[in-house]
Amino acid sequence: MKQPLAEAKHTFFAADTIATRYWHRLEDGRIQCDVCPRACKLKHGQRGLCFVRACQDEQIVLTSYGRSSGFCIDPIEKKPLNHFLPGTPVLSFGTAGCNLACKFCQNWDISKSRELDTLADQAAPQELAAAALRTGCRSVAFTYNDPVIFLEYAIDIAQACHEHGLKAVAVSAGYMCAEPRVEFYRHMDAANIDLKAFTERFYRKLTGSSLGPVLETLQYLKHETSVWFEITTLLIPGHNDEPSELDALSRWVCEKLGPEVPLHFTAFHPDFKLRDPPPTPPETLTRARHIAIANGLHYVYTGNVHDLDGGSTYCQRCGQRLIGRDWYELSTWNVDAHGDCRFCGARLPGVFEPTPGEWGRKRLAVALHRRRAG
Structure with missing residues (x-):
């Protein structure tokens, strides 16, 4: 049984809890959530590992609709x-909870929260889109924790953004099932997918999930959206x-997704439950970048x-620096109004857009509140 999304919205809106689709009833009476491959099987009153999806009234509900851990204006970079x-x-913005169990989570105070008090800020989709427009943002990003777990809220916000000419951005681990994946990405304009490693062992031991569904999401995004x-x-x-793993990862990206998909290697710092490894040395990132470029990828950061x-973008035909970046601030812009190289015309x-933004590296907290019904 899967309730159509249009009929499910706002069933329990006053309590920030709404009915959802993507679940089915098991023979033993439990309800299985079908949003991600974790397939949590719940009895009445139980919550999934993500914390925000729960079993109530013989269905799966989202308990955090319209509630957030906070809003910030960031550079898109x-x-x-x-x-x-x-x-x-x-x-x-993000919400509480996550459907992965990463020992190295660097937003653990949000994604691992099991307290609804974490969700201090509130905003209905139209209010959030209007606030983005009012503050000069070009897009809204679902980030800090994975939007897969608040799929219904994210989709409603994306639709409201599109009504205002804004874009919707998903920052996700890509760990979701095929049917909700189609529904979710139908409404997204951009995404950054966290490919955490390239071995099942890493995914199993350090994230409590698996690599296969993530690779499926990446191929779906490339070939079907x-x-x-x-x-x-x-x-x-x-x-x-290890160089061998980085070699395999970057070869797979180039062969399965194409050389033009940008790949970012980022530095780890000890956090949450993984505090023994040291911070990533800069030379490790540089080595990874060189391996990926040698394997044919054009844009590796x-x-x-x-x-x-490592932060700048170079033309793949003439080698000129097209976009220079000093941390999150643009220092060079050699891209024309069509998005082509000013030197040789390569795409x-x-x-x-015809001109780059000027937001720079600023990070600005924004308070958004709505009145509760009743």
């Missing part, structure tokens, strides 16, 4: 997206930074470190 509206501000997407891999010393070369893949 922080998501990271380097080929999507460069230099522009994006209104970013028009969503602009980029990939991020956090390199953790001693866990996923380093992140969480100061690296002008730069991505989504570009």
Whole structure:
């Protein structure tokens, strides 16, 4: 039994809880959530591992609709997206909970929260879109935790954004089932997918999930959607930074997704339950970047470190620096109004406006509240 999304919205809106689709009843009376491959099987009153999806009244409900852990205006490069509206501000937010169990989570105070008090800020979709427009943002990003778990809220916000000419951005681990994946990405304009490693062992031991569904999501985005997407891999010393694994990962991206998909290697710092590995040395990121470029990828970046070369975008035909980046601030712009190289006219893949944004590296907290019904 799958309730149509249009009929499910706002069933329990006053309590920030709404009915959902993507679940079915098991023979033993439990209800199975079908949003992600974890397939939580719940009795009445139980919550899934994600915490925000629960079993009530013999169905799966979302218990955090319209509630957020906070809103911030970030540079779009922080998501990271380097080929999507460069230099522009994006209104970013997340909720409590997550459907993965990453021991190295760097937003653990949000994604691992089991307290609804974490969800201090509130906004209905239209209010959130209006706030993004009012503050000069070009897009809204679902980030800090995975939007897969608040799929219904994210879709409603994306629709409200599109009514105002704004874009919707998903920052996700890509761990979801096929049917909700189609529904979700039908409403997204851009995504950054966290490809955490390239071994099932890593995914099983350090995230409590599996690699296969993530690779399926990446191939789906490339071959069956028009969503602009980029990939991020956090390199953790001693866990996923061996040259052989980086070679296999970047070869797969080039062969299965194509050389124009941007790949970001970012630096780890000890956090949450993984505090023994040291911070990622800059030379590890540079080595990973060189391996990926040697394997045919055109746009490979380093992140969480100061690296002008590793953060900049170069023309694949003439080699000129097209977009220079000093941390999250643009320092060079050699892209014409069509998104092409000013020197040789070669196409730069991505989504570009005639002029770059000027938001820079600022991060601005925004308070959004709505009145509760009743």
